[in-house]
Amino acid sequence: MKLGLLLPTVHSIALNEMALRGAEALGVDDVWVLDHMMGLTHPALWSEFPAASALPDPDAFLDPFCVAAALGGGTDLRFGLSVTDAVRRAGPDLARAALTVNDACRGGFVLGLGSGEAESLVPYGYDYKRPVDRLEAALRDIRSLLDTGNMPSGSGRIGLDRSGPKGVPEVWVAAKMPRMLELTGRYADGWLPLPSPPEEYAAQYQAVREAAERAGRPAPTASMVPAVIFGDSRDSVLGVLEDVPVVKLIAYYLPAYVWDRYGVEHPGGPNCRGQIDLIPHELDPKALRETAKRIPVELVEELAWFGNADEIAARLKPYAEVGLEHIVLGDVTGTTYAPEETARVLGGQLPRLVELMHAL
Structure with missing residues (x-):
């Protein structure tokens, strides 16, 4: 099984470069950046998190396209975006940005898309009505522009090179509900959901595969984005x-x-x-x-998994048995411990998890 690692994507670029070098040393298969306008925590509570001593503001998120472009030329690891929406940018603009970053990243780029979330849209004045409709329109345009260079209809086109050794960026979709699963199979190269129980995950991936078959496309790569808090044990x-x-x-x-x-x-x-x-x-x-x-x-634990590397690998095994090929590890250990304890825990557990996962 392949392992991707989420970079912090918070201030600063230097912090993310440090995390990137750590990911390279671990031997992960790819690295990913987040797209949040605000963090997961109310600012009034942030001082109660041990991570506050290292990151004063929980909302100090960088632009993910810029982070990937800034760092991707200095590594052979592929960069991915987990995930952006089609509300702030429409399909043609997303396609152009993805092609640009794919060119900038030595290892290539994956454009991750979802229907969006309120916290990155509503407080900033974006219209959050019918987001899945917008995503469907964006996916249709992106797929056409990446595959042919042209919009599905009309004169719109992108003249950026699509024939280089890296090809065009892959498109992965975060999906769980039936319509989103259908769109994933119809347009995407990869599937990037949050965890469901293994039996639900298997049924969802079956729906993705069937949609891909109807569209005459290969089955998308089956991935998942589990949040993880490492420790010496659960x-x-x-x-x-x-x-x-x-x-x-x-x-x-x-x-x-x-x-x-x-x-x-x-x-x-x-x-x-x-x-x-x-x-x-x-x-x-x-x-x-x-x-x-x-x-x-x-x-x-319905969302985040706790424990040491062996315990996390045991959680992953049932998913591997039903088709999981790749995970993007959303490591939130750093918000749970003081920085020095985070370094100790991750230094012991992440190398072991890489070893175990590549054996799955």
């Missing part, structure tokens, strides 16, 4: 979460119906769809602090 991570309960608020990126299963009310309300709807900065930080204390770790 139990040791649970101990840390008891000491720093605000870390458990990452669970608010799960929909309210998942919270209901654990008897806890979602901070975004009973109809919140999680990551799609949530804007943490608009919630009451005092209420969030109290909610964090009531979140069971099992709810958090």
